[in-house]
Amino acid sequence: MSLFKRVRGVVLFLILAPAIMPAEDKPAADKPNTEKSNPDVIVFKNGDQLTGTLVRGVGDSIIFKSDIVGEVTIPLSKIKELRSNGSFAVLKKDTPATRTNTQTGMVTVDDHTVTLMHPMGQVETVPVSNVAYIIDQSVYDRELEKKAGPLYGWAGTVTGGASFVQSTQHGGTFTAGVKLVRTIPSVPYLQTRNRTIFDLSEAYGKLTTPVIPQTTPPTPDSVVKTSIFHTDVERDQYVSKKFYYLGTLAFDHNFSSGLDLQQIYGAGVGWTPVLDAKQQLDVKGDIHYEKQQFEDSTSNLNLIGASIGEAYKRTLPRSMIFTQTLQFLPAFNEPKAYSANFSTGLAMPVFKKLGMSIAASDSFLNNPSPGFKKNTFQFITGVTYTLP
Template sequence: MLRKLEVLSLIAFFGFSTFSFADQVTLKNGDRLTGTVVKSDGKELVLHTDAAGDVTLKFDAIQEIKTDAELHVTLKGGKTVVGPVTTSDDKIEIATKTSGTVEAPKSDVTLMRNDAEQQAYDKSLHPGLMHGWDGGINVGFSVARGNSQTENLALAFNAMHPTLHDKITLYASSINTTNNLATPSTVASLEQGGFRYDRDLKPKLFVFGAADFMANALQFLDLRQVYTGGFGFHAIKSNRTILDFLGGLNYTHETYSNGTLLVPATPPNPAIYESYGKTNRFAALTLGEELNTTLGKSTVLTQSAGFFPNLQQTGEYRFTFNLGTVTKLNKWLGWQNQFGDIYVSNPPTGSKSNDVIFTTGLNISFTH
């Protein structure tokens, strides 16, 4: 009997200890949740629970918060205090180690973070160039045999290095399709790559510089180089959606090779081509928009459009449109779909103005 009482006492002790060291949130409707307060922006509060994972609560719907762990609380005016938090009615109390209990109206709370969130935030302010990267690699491959003998390989890479006030973006992609019949031919051959640097001037205004490169064998484009500078505006910037508008100037340098061979060279007569190589150098406008939004819990949609009118040859322009989705299958693996349209108003003779591309395949994400 005594042995049973000892066991029950230990269970009660550890159960009470576990309960007492958990954070508690009481809602205005009387519901009480137990877990760990993760963060709050003054509008919503994220509570991590063992049973349901992360639970997001409306801050206005909360009657009382009581934490045993320290929280980093930022109040209006920028003051930050650290300590366990207790709220009642419309007042918040933070029991600091150095300044005693700090009281403030609950409406003055602009941010709350636990230690892990605060450490991640502090690290994001000044990450080294070798840290803080997020990105992914897309892979798609197909083979057809029978009436056709085609092979298609699509590869893409993107990486982003965001900090509190700036962002570096890198990207590269390649699509190559060949038909290996009696007369082999290239069905598609398109390579793109580039980088961009954004720097915030104000919460909604930023300046950017970019360099983009492209080669397209079917348009006889050996290389197009575009160097851009301009300003951007964050029309929407939230945790789920970012919508930016871009405007600026660019310098374009593009080199085309000879087109399709019509008549082989017969000395002293030179070969005759459908079109002949040339180099274009000109200034152009850069006008565009970019959208990044989260759909549901596991899908991210990205969309961008760009219009580049030639300032030196009126009526000549380029237009690009991209739309893609990545659906997470687990933490590092996803399924991606990508649609792209590239239009050139003045392609070489024998080539089309429009290239439409659709790829699908696996996405492998990474964080460093």
């Protein structure tokens, strides 16, 4: 058994193992506590009042849900007084939110101050200008107090496709892909502490063609094989809203380039220059060790290199999602052993969590096995299921 097959078997086992393990509780939706006997009350500076439930606060505004007006965003500057009966945590702009320096209690707001009354009777006041977030007790327990387990917070897609031929020629082609992301905290309005990205794709095909007319003695059928496998894991640890350091691990197998197994282990930094509700752009770079093992073992290489790339994601109308990545990998000790990868895709929802996807990718390897081409282009369509 080749080294690639052993590595692929281990990776697939790690993916399928959680399916037979008890799953952790899914992140609960960020919902207000509707079981309180007394509603929360807002008194506006013009004298009007609004009753309902405080959902959360972000910066200089709060999200408030009322049976009369629904869920609305209200600037704190318009509030004369807010009395809440729920349990909340107040996160400050000048203090990192941790389990040791954050407590929960009842929240009140006046013209310029947010007051937190702890269950044991202590009172903490925070100027409105220094409030980063006001979060519900359930969100605090889930995102700050509870340490996230290995199965918590994952989201992403699973894609599959197949085609078959059964005639004089016979065979089939199968494609599969898994893209998962876990961001902690999992709610978008809290600053990200860490992010884990997992990607796996496989394209396998085999077409058998008999010799026509057959010869005597018989000539064996010709077999055309396709086998392209990729998986990578990236762990990002944020030091600010847009900067993070990262660790990467990647495995590649490409029969079309004569590549049995490529292994990459690296560490680097990342920057998110564009981040809003519709789009995100990440620019990344790392220094890594790279081992290339070919079908022709005389071409094997041990490389010290780098990876420079970007990843872009944009939400389009009708909930369509466009993604694009570009990566260049130079090698310092073997300048000719550089490579590059490009991919782009469009995912379109069809019914509930089911959708369809269109993707194209190109892998360039400047030093393939003798007789193999440098470029491998793929165009793939498939059915997509969204997780969770």
